[in-house]
Amino acid sequence: MTPAVHTTSLTRRFGEFTAVNNVNLTVDSGQFFGFLGPNGAGKSTTIKMLTGLLAPTSGTIEILGEDLTANTVDLKRQIGVVPEGLALFGRLTAPEYLRFVGRMYGLDKATTAQRTEELLDFMSLAGENKKLITDFSHGMQKKLALAAAVIHGPKILFLDEPFEGVDAIAAGTLKNMLQGMIARGSTIFLTSHVLEIVERLCTHVAIIQKGTLVAQGSLEELRAGVEAQHPSGARQKATLEEIFLNVLGTTGTAPPEQELSWLG
Amino acid sequence: MARVARTVIPASAQFGAVAWLRWRLFANGFRRKGGAGEVVARIIVLPVAILFVVGPTVGATTAAYFATTKDHLEYLTGIFWGIFLLQILVSINISAPGLNFAPESLIRYPVSFFRYLTIRMFLGLLSASTLIGTFSLLGAATGITAANPALAMVAYSSAIALALCNMLFVRMVFAWIDRWLSTRRAREILTIFIFSVSIGAQYVNVTLNGVGKHLTRAQRQARIDTFLHVYRTVQPYLRPLPPGLAGRAIVTGHSGASVAPVALIGGIVVFALAFLAVFGYRTRREYRGEELSEAGQREPEKAQVSTLNRGIALAAISEQSSTPGNSIFSPLLGGLLEKEWIYVRRNPAQFYGLIAPLAMVFIFAGRLGSLARTGFVFPAAVAYSVLGIAALAYNVLGLDANGIQGYFLAPISMRSVILAKNLFNFGVNALQVVLAFLVVSISYAPPPLWIAISTILWVVLASLINTTIGNMRSIIAPKKIDPNKVSRKQASQLSALMCIGIMLAVGALGAGVMALGQHFRMSWLPIPILATLAVGAFILYMTGLNHVDRMILTHRELLIEELSKAS
Numbered sequence: 001m002t003p004a005v006h007t008t009s010l011t012r013r014f015g016e017f018t019a020v021n022n023v024n025l026t027v028d029s030g031q032f033f034g035f036l037g038p039n040g041a042g043k044s045t046t047i048k049m050l051t052g053l054l055a056p057t058s059g060t061i062e063i064l065g066e067d068l069t070a071n072t073v074d075l076k077r078q079i080g081v082v083p084e085g086l087a088l089f090g091r092l093t094a095p096e097y098l099r100f101v102g103r104m105y106g107l108d109k110a111t112t113a114q115r116t117e118e119l120l121d122f123m124s125l126a127g128e129n130k131k132l133i134t135d136f137s138h139g140m141q142k143k144l145a146l147a148a149a150v151i152h153g154p155k156i157l158f159l160d161e162p163f164e165g166v167d168a169i170a171a172g173t174l175k176n177m178l179q180g181m182i183a184r185g186s187t188i189f190l191t192s193h194v195l196e197i198v199e200r201l202c203t204h205v206a207i208i209q210k211g212t213l214v215a216q217g218s219l220e221e222l223r224a225g226v227e228a229q230h231p232s233g234a235r236q237k238a239t240l241e242e243i244f245l246n247v248l249g250t251t252g253t254a255p256p257e258q259e260l261s262w263l264g
Numbered sequence: 265m266a267r268v269a270r271t272v273i274p275a276s277a278q279f280g281a282v283a284w285l286r287w288r289l290f291a292n293g294f295r296r297k298g299g300a301g302e303v304v305a306r307i308i309v310l311p312v313a314i315l316f317v318v319g320p321t322v323g324a325t326t327a328a329y330f331a332t333t334k335d336h337l338e339y340l341t342g343i344f345w346g347i348f349l350l351q352i353l354v355s356i357n358i359s360a361p362g363l364n365f366a367p368e369s370l371i372r373y374p375v376s377f378f379r380y381l382t383i384r385m386f387l388g389l390l391s392a393s394t395l396i397g398t399f400s401l402l403g404a405a406t407g408i409t410a411a412n413p414a415l416a417m418v419a420y421s422s423a424i425a426l427a428l429c430n431m432l433f434v435r436m437v438f439a440w441i442d443r444w445l446s447t448r449r450a451r452e453i454l455t456i457f458i459f460s461v462s463i464g465a466q467y468v469n470v471t472l473n474g475v476g477k478h479l480t481r482a483q484r485q486a487r488i489d490t491f492l493h494v495y496r497t498v499q500p501y502l503r504p505l506p507p508g509l510a511g512r513a514i515v516t517g518h519s520g521a522s523v524a525p526v527a528l529i530g531g532i533v534v535f536a537l538a539f540l541a542v543f544g545y546r547t548r549r550e551y552r553g554e555e556l557s558e559a560g561q562r563e564p565e566k567a568q569v570s571t572l573n574r575g576i577a578l579a580a581i582s583e584q585s586s587t588p589g590n591s592i593f594s595p596l597l598g599g600l601l602e603k604e605w606i607y608v609r610r611n612p613a614q615f616y617g618l619i620a621p622l623a624m625v626f627i628f629a630g631r632l633g634s635l636a637r638t639g640f641v642f643p644a645a646v647a648y649s650v651l652g653i654a655a656l657a658y659n660v661l662g663l664d665a666n667g668i669q670g671y672f673l674a675p676i677s678m679r680s681v682i683l684a685k686n687l688f689n690f691g692v693n694a695l696q697v698v699l700a701f702l703v704v705s706i707s708y709a710p711p712p713l714w715i716a717i718s719t720i721l722w723v724v725l726a727s728l729i730n731t732t733i734g735n736m737r738s739i740i741a742p743k744k745i746d747p748n749k750v751s752r753k754q755a756s757q758l759s760a761l762m763c764i765g766i767m768l769a770v771g772a773l774g775a776g777v778m779a780l781g782q783h784f785r786m787s788w789l790p791i792p793i794l795a796t797l798a799v800g801a802f803i804l805y806m807t808g809l810n811h812v813d814r815m816i817l818t819h820r821e822l823l824i825e826e827l828s829k830a831s
Contacts, residue, residue, distance in 0.1 A: 049553070
């Protein structure tokens, strides 16, 4: 089966600094894929490259089996993105923004209007039609960014910290929506610092550290790897947090334990 | 491969969406708090803006008309060069109308490169420089046609081709400048370069022209002859360039040639296409996702906020500390002033904004011949320098952006914060006065004592009144400032207008008081009058400052919302 996302030796440098180094990543179609790493590890830079917002310094990216550089326009129609910083237009209202996005993706006016109404209703933003986006709370902006990312029915969804700042009720709604998309055959690629959410949603995970991919596989594979390193008899299944810390510890990059003695 | 849809999105849908986006961003801009004031300010400014376009247009029309009627068609090339240089000058000094969004944000949508290039071409097309350049060229064509209707076709064809060429040249150059200025280091180098060129220009000026000499008629004629000599010398080298081609197209058209004008206009089009190609190359890099700024490595705004937090922390620690510091200011004010200084030092745009008026004083100081003898160069130089930075007082919290919340969280009074910002601005004003005094004293002679004292008192008066009103506007109409943009508006349109009005009124007051002293032959008279007014202004300022805490508390929500909002 053609992978939804496949990168070969993906590298991005900013001057002397290498943000992403030689990353070989494969995400199969229909997977709910978690992309993890500490702050500044290269997650957002990778997502920017995978969505065509940032050119790689070297390496290749294939989306749905096609080269992203050669088929940018067609492939962008197949993907939806909630980028870092959301990239909303603060001086539009939510319906105006969704109308703009729908038209940019080539949806006709009637379809755009219908989906706008449904999405705003689904995201509990229907009562905020007159308000400018800049006046939305962070959580509301996040929900709107997600609505915009799916309005054209993408096959692959890239989400950079989608649950950050979203309330528990909305987070539940979003999770249901995302799982529904997976059930219908879409692929979701998400980054999150909330490992419990990743563990609950994702079937496959990759961990990036200082621009280098240090682990990749299904949760079970990664868990088996950790348990093989620490055979302690009848212990409970390793959590994703334990896997994450263990992988970072293995690579020698886990934060040192220290105390701030002057803090009361 | 068959999984990916190949249907083409109609171009009209995407172009229409972007046009509609621009319209909605513009219209919704007036819905925000203070939107009505912005509408009024724009209506007031509109006639002035129109004059900026009409003036050069009338000038070009008249000049081209007389050049044609006097049978001096060779001067048309000079007129076209003048329009081109004016267009460049305007594009440097007046930024294009705010787009309210970064065009690069459109690359995440399925837009083809050709469409993206087209959108990039049309966004910002209604800039002051394009309007002035295009209307002036069309005016020149109209002047030529009015003088000789037979030249209508070639004149308008040349003008339109040249307008297109000039516009593409400006777009191309600025696209590359944006590329070169994408790093802070490059911006710092540019700031140093501009400053050095300004000083160098003054040095050359003083070296060639002497200091404050009055030119005789013969000397003036000699200069005109020199200028024409230089023009004739360089003209052969300028002939192959677009303004030269346009001028020659009309000259050859006038002499009855039919092929030559077409070939020459074709040459202009070739230049235009070359500029488009270079612009397209740069845009293609952008389209493919070239990260220009340092944003890929770190986030500049967060760096700013981190500096702010350090300043606030210093101030808060200082306020709680009982140990007096060595500074002449309290430890609290010292911490806040240090933060202001770090902000200016790290923002070349801000720094350049402070030194640019003074650099202009350097440039023009040697050219104020008749004024020099009256001793009024010093007040004129000071008024210009102070006016150049007056608008800073009207949005003192703008650069703090969402760091404003740090002030509310820290155990410091907002009165102290505003006072520190005011003191910083007063310090900059004082520095401008000292430097202007040195420039004038070296270029001419030190101003008479009564003029020097009156000027200093006027600056105190103007700064206090301006700052009092500016503090109110900073709280009532705050505006987030992007520190990474070289060209940006410092305050809301209405605040800027109010600032100009107040400075003009205070300037007129100062001039009136000085004229009064001259009228009664009591040159010392302005000193007590201005001193009294300055004391009154100080009382007014202190009264305003004492209300700052209450005002900010009332407008706290607005401040946080405006300064923390997404662009």
